[in-house]
Amino acid sequence: ELYCLEHGIDKEGNKINTNGNSDSNGAKEAHSNAFETFFYETSKGKYVPRAIFADLEPSVIDEIRQGEYRTLFHPDQLITGKEDAANNYARGHYTVGKEFLEPVLDRLNKLCERSESLQGFLFFNSFGGGTGSGFGSLLLDYVATDYTKKSVLNFSIYPSPELSSAVVEPYNSVLHTHSSIDHTDCTFMIDNQAVFELCKSKLGIERPDYKDLNQIIAQAVSSVTTSLRFSGQLNVDLAEFQTNLVPFPRIHFPLTSMAPIISNAKSSHETFSVADLTTSCFEPDNVFVKCDPRKGKYMSCALLYRGDVTPNDVTKVTSILKTKSTIQFVDWTPCGFKIGISNQIPTIVPGSSLAKTNRSVCLLSNNTAVAEAWRRLDQNFDLMYAKRAFVHWYVGEG
Numbered sequence: 001e002l003y004c005l006e007h008g009i010d011k012e013g014n015k016i017n018t019n020g021n022s023d024s025n026g027a028k029e030a031h032s033n034a035f036e037t038f039f040y041e042t043s044k045g046k047y048v049p050r051a052i053f054a055d056l057e058p059s060v061i062d063e064i065r066q067g068e069y070r071t072l073f074h075p076d077q078l079i080t081g082k083e084d085a086a087n088n089y090a091r092g093h094y095t096v097g098k099e100f101l102e103p104v105l106d107r108l109n110k111l112c113e114r115s116e117s118l119q120g121f122l123f124f125n126s127f128g129g130g131t132g133s134g135f136g137s138l139l140l141d142y143v144a145t146d147y148t149k150k151s152v153l154n155f156s157i158y159p160s161p162e163l164s165s166a167v168v169e170p171y172n173s174v175l176h177t178h179s180s181i182d183h184t185d186c187t188f189m190i191d192n193q194a195v196f197e198l199c200k201s202k203l204g205i206e207r208p209d210y211k212d213l214n215q216i217i218a219q220a221v222s223s224v225t226t227s228l229r230f231s232g233q234l235n236v237d238l239a240e241f242q243t244n245l246v247p248f249p250r251i252h253f254p255l256t257s258m259a260p261i262i263s264n265a266k267s268s269h270e271t272f273s274v275a276d277l278t279t280s281c282f283e284p285d286n287v288f289v290k291c292d293p294r295k296g297k298y299m300s301c302a303l304l305y306r307g308d309v310t311p312n313d314v315t316k317v318t319s320i321l322k323t324k325s326t327i328q329f330v331d332w333t334p335c336g337f338k339i340g341i342s343n344q345i346p347t348i349v350p351g352s353s354l355a356k357t358n359r360s361v362c363l364l365s366n367n368t369a370v371a372e373a374w375r376r377l378d379q380n381f382d383l384m385y386a387k388r389a390f391v392h393w394y395v396g397e398g
Contacts, residue, residue, distance in 0.1 A: 001069065002218045003049070006347045007035035007229070013046035013072045034229045040114050050111055052077045054104045054139075056096055056131045057084035077111070079104055085130025087166040089175040090397035092134020100135065105142060112147070119228070120151030120238040122221075123184070128159040128169035133176035137183075144183035151238035154184040155221060158289060158373060160193030168390050170380040185242040186252050188224070188364070189373065190217055191289045201285060202261040203353045215352050220258050220288065223304050223362035226342040236304065236340040244338040245300045245366050254300075254364045255293060257286040260357055267355030274313040274359065275320065278303060281363035282327055289373050296369025297330045302338040307345040307359035314339055330368070 003009075008016045039047040049072065055061050058080035064070065065078060081100045085092035112118055121143060126132035143152060159169040166172075195216055199208035227236045236244075246252045259280040260272050281303070284292045305314060318337050321327055329335045346360045384390065 001349055002215075002222055002347060003035075003038055004069075004072070005349060006222065006344070007039065009035065009039065009047050009072075011069050011072055013039075013042075013048055015047065034231070037225075037229045048072070048074050049077075050115070052079065052104065052107055052111065054079045054100075054135070055084075056081040056092065056100055056135060058082075076107055079107060085134055086393075087128075087168055087172065088130045088393055088397055089134040089137075089172040090394045092130040092132075092136070093138050093175075093179070094134070094398035097131070097135035097138050101138060101142070104139060105146075108143070109146075118147075118150060120153065120185075121147070122225070123152065123154045124156075125154070126157035127173035127176050128157070128164075128166060130172065132157070133172035137176045137180040140180045140183040151242060152184045152186075153224075153238060153241060154180075154187040155217075156187055156189055158189040158191045159377065160191050160196075160290070168384075168393075170377055170384060171390065171394065173377055174381050181250055184252065186245060186254065188220075188256050189253055189289050189370070190220075190256065191373070194288050194290045198261055198286070198288075199353070203263045204265070205353055212353060215349060215354060216258070216261060217288075218349075219346065219354065219360075220256050220362055222347075223258065223306060223360065224256075224364070226304065226306055226344055227340050230342050230344040236302070236338070240338070241302065241364070244302055245364055247299050247333060247366065251299070251366065253370050254302075254366045255291070255370055256288045257281045257283075257363045257365075258288075259286055259361055260355075261286065262355050262357070263353055264355045267357065272357055272359060274305070274309055274361075275317050277359065277361045278317045278321065278363075281361055282321075282324075289370065291369045291372040293365065293367045293369045294326050296367045296371070297328045299330050299333055299366040299368070300338070301336075301366075302340065302364040304340040304342075304362045304364070305359065306342050306361070307357070309341055309359050309361075311339075311341060314341065 010016050035047065038050055040050055041047055053061050053064060061078050061080045064073065081096065083096060085096055091097065123140065125136035140152065159173055192213060195213045196208055198216060199205045199212045205212055245254050259277040262270060280286055282293065284294065287293060322335050345358055348354050348356045
């Protein structure tokens with residue numbers, strides 16, 4: 001929904017011309033062909049997302065098939081199986097998932113053939129479920145083998161300390177990370193609980209639902225990919241994320257934070273200077289994973305600005321950041337910031353709790369504090385594995 005709004009594409013896949021009317025020839029008049037990064041044009045002049053949705057059971061994807069955007073997606077790119085992975089990594093990876101792999105790879109290869117200059121892949125999955133962990137790592141394995149020189153960026157929903165949907169989440173997460181760690185260039189972890197608390201504290205939503213969480217996550221993903229889709233003064237491509245954020249191949253789990261996250265009610269009383277926005281990104285309550293970056297040290301940082309921001313503003317802010325005692329860099333890397341600036345003002349989905357602003361910033365930082373999240377996961381894994389709890393379900397599936 002957010003990408004369609006940003007690129008002026010309606011729910012049927014038509015380009016919306018400047019008068020706000022759907023017009024299949026609107027693309028010819030469009031101010032740029034930026035949308036072609038994420039959409040391709042059919043022979044009838046419709047625009048279809050370069051996206052595949054895959055799940056071992058149909059209920060979630062059926063919501064897309066019956067939802068508002070059902071005519072936007074190519075039916076062959078919504079792929080479902082008949083039985084789920086039952087929250088079991090082994091079912092997703094070895095048994096049910098293996099049978100499901102061929103149609104997904106077949107469709108993926110066809111999509112890649114449509115691309116004139118394939119840069120890489122964006123994967124979205126969850127660590128805790130059986131399909132996200134098991135089938136996710138199986139698919140990553142094949143993509144890494146078949147498309148060796150392409151970048152793979154992974155946005156993963158990490159098990160929350162308190163919001164848990166399955167008791168075996170630690171098993172699935174550890175098994176997924178172990179099998180896929182060499183197949184992704186960069187994994188941005190997102191913790192539902194951290195985003196849940198962001199909605200409550202920043203947006204004043206008493207009981208946030210998954211739609212609220214997804215709107216915030218979508219804004220962050222949009223910021224990460226803005227420079228691929230729009231022109232700007234300082235642009236970043238997929239390969240640059242890995243080059244600038246990952247000091248060693250296996251240490252590729254940057255933290256994500258974003259500002260401003262503010263409700264419509266409060267936005268009229270706030271000023272959003274570049275300095276204020278940037279500083280708030282380094283605060284723990286703006287981070288998408290439950291950990292405190294102030295207790296860790298930074299190995300690398302990328303600041304991605306959108307909207308009314310000039311290189312001069314950013315230079316001033318980064319010089320201030322380097323003097324702050326709360327932002328510590330490890331001693332074996334220079335204290336540097338990778339900067340991206342896009343002139344595209346942040347777009348807000350109608351009816352969203354987020355306020356519209358004329359500038360925003362997304363911080364991607366490789367910080368040693370992420371070990372806190374892994375430590376929590378390992379402790380939960382060890383507690384269960386010491387008793388061999390639920391292990392028979394995994395052994396039984398191979």
